[in-house]
Amino acid sequence: MIKVEHLSKKYDDFAVLKDITIEIQKGEVVSIIGPSGTGKSTFLRCLNLLEQPSGGSIHIDGMDMLDKKTDVPKIRQKMNMVFQSFNLFSHLSVLENLTIGQIKLRGMSQQDAQLKSLDLLRLVGLAEKAGAYPDELSGGQKQRVAIARCLAMEPEIILFDEPTSALDPTMVSEVLSVIRRLARDGMTMAIVTHEMDFARDVSNRVLYMDEGLIYEQGTPEQIFDNPQKEKTRAFINRVRSFNYRINSPDYDLYAMNAEIEAFCEKQILPRKTRHNLLLLVEELLQIYNPYLPATHLDLTLSYSEKKETLELVCENTGAAVNPLDKNLLPDELGLAIINNLAESIDYQRVNDKNRLTLMMKKN
Amino acid sequence: MEIQTQKEANATVVTITGRLDAVTAPEYEKKMNELIAGEAACFIVDFDKLDYISSAGLRVLLSTAKRLKTKGGQIRFANVRGTVKEVFDISGFGAIFQMNDSVAIALTKIA
Numbered sequence: 001m002i003k004v005e006h007l008s009k010k011y012d013d014f015a016v017l018k019d020i021t022i023e024i025q026k027g028e029v030v031s032i033i034g035p036s037g038t039g040k041s042t043f044l045r046c047l048n049l050l051e052q053p054s055g056g057s058i059h060i061d062g063m064d065m066l067d068k069k070t071d072v073p074k075i076r077q078k079m080n081m082v083f084q085s086f087n088l089f090s091h092l093s094v095l096e097n098l099t100i101g102q103i104k105l106r107g108m109s110q111q112d113a114q115l116k117s118l119d120l121l122r123l124v125g126l127a128e129k130a131g132a133y134p135d136e137l138s139g140g141q142k143q144r145v146a147i148a149r150c151l152a153m154e155p156e157i158i159l160f161d162e163p164t165s166a167l168d169p170t171m172v173s174e175v176l177s178v179i180r181r182l183a184r185d186g187m188t189m190a191i192v193t194h195e196m197d198f199a200r201d202v203s204n205r206v207l208y209m210d211e212g213l214i215y216e217q218g219t220p221e222q223i224f225d226n227p228q229k230e231k232t233r234a235f236i237n238r239v240r241s242f243n244y245r246i247n248s249p250d251y252d253l254y255a256m257n258a259e260i261e262a263f264c265e266k267q268i269l270p271r272k273t274r275h276n277l278l279l280l281v282e283e284l285l286q287i288y289n290p291y292l293p294a295t296h297l298d299l300t301l302s303y304s305e306k307k308e309t310l311e312l313v314c315e316n317t318g319a320a321v322n323p324l325d326k327n328l329l330p331d332e333l334g335l336a337i338i339n340n341l342a343e344s345i346d347y348q349r350v351n352d353k354n355r356l357t358l359m360m361k362k363n
Numbered sequence: 364m365e366i367q368t369q370k371e372a373n374a375t376v377v378t379i380t381g382r383l384d385a386v387t388a389p390e391y392e393k394k395m396n397e398l399i400a401g402e403a404a405c406f407i408v409d410f411d412k413l414d415y416i417s418s419a420g421l422r423v424l425l426s427t428a429k430r431l432k433t434k435g436g437q438i439r440f441a442n443v444r445g446t447v448k449e450v451f452d453i454s455g456f457g458a459i460f461q462m463n464d465s466v467a468i469a470l471t472k473i474a
Contacts, residue, residue, distance in 0.1 A: 286417075
């Protein structure tokens with residue numbers, strides 16, 4: 001139904017979309033997730049030429065969207081779009097917002113258009129608002145009207161561009177339930193969304209976009225429960241990271257502590273967790289100290305908001321050695337504290353580096 | 364870290380405020396060595412205002428206590444609580460040192 005090959009989009013020298021190739025079949029519900037600014041909305045807008053692609057091809061039911069002879073407005077009726085900001089006509093009533101396209105673009109009579117519009121308003125639970133104006137509606141109601149207006153054009157595909165991003169949290173569910181219903185009815189949809197639970201249960205397929213590419217795709221179970229690639233994992237588990245490099249044995253412990261505390265504060269970690277983390281880091285640095293004249297040490301602290309886990313990775317170059325090997329330590333005081341604070345400790349030699357991964361115990 | 368000393372009839376009370384860590388531990392050690400060299404023999408270290416201790420702090424507590432022992436002196440710790448006590452317990456220090464719930468109690472225990 002939708003076939004995209006090697007699609008790219010550049011703004012001057014900046015490539016938003018690098019090389020997108022994908023097919024969407026009839027009846028599929030595809031959610032597109034990923035961090036902000038990775039081209040999700042641009043991809044959707046390129047599909048119906050609201051943005052002109054810089055390269056590649058888009059075929060909708062075999063018709064080449066980039067062929068000058070293609071009737072793009074006609075295809076846009078077939079592949080309609082729902083926007084984050086609703087885009088209703090504020091000077092028209094709810095009913096008129098629905099009928100105008102049917103009358104002007106599809107040549108329907110006013111009476112037929114009104115009857116069909118009322119049916120659609122019933123479908124989205126807003127028949128009683130037919131005579132109201134958009135300004136009299138809540139955000140959630142406006143978005144449901146926008147969906148009804150989209151349906152009025154009898155599309156075969158609907159593109160949703162962050163349909164709930166502009167809504168108060170209380171209004172998100174009413175819009176999502178309308179989209180869920182369309183999915184149950186077999187509508188083909190591509191949905192850019194930040195609502196992960198929704199993407200998980202409404203979709204047949206999830207695309208994770210990053211770096212202007214479809215970085216990883218799969219079933220909701222594959223993407224949400226067992227993502228294969230590092231960036232997907234970080235996004236799904238809502239991982240926030242902090243890096244710090246120690247270059248000499250005369251490092252500034254308090255400057256580093258201040259940065260770690262700022263990171264913890266940003267993640268709203270409890271005071272006790274912060275204390276234990278600072279203690280863990282100090283103990284590790286004491287143990288690493290003999291190695292620091294010859295190598296630098298990279299610390300990466302990652303907090304998963306979803307799993308509420310805190311992981312610390314220490315990497316250094318130089319000879320293969322596990323710095324926590326107790327035979328190499330002058331005493332076991334620091335190691336006892338580290339063992340008590342960490343739930344798991346793993347040493348590996350990776351790419352000529354010593355990598356120590358510590359998962360902190362939860363308080 | 365701040366260190367304050369108070370001379371009582373039978374002991375010197377050393378109050379540590381803030382952090383006893385890799386940065387401040389040498390300062391504590393220096394101060395205690397000065398006091399020991401100045402003929403003070405009995406100490407009570409008050410941890411009431413200590414927020415943080417690491418193994419670097421534990422090591423200087425141990426080294427100064429050992430030095431004092433060779434000179435026949437004695438040391439007791441008071442008000443070891445919260446996260447500081449946790450670190451003591453993890454490292455087994457709770458069993459090595461004489462600890463009391465307050466400076467007043469510790470003073471009565473000094474022989």
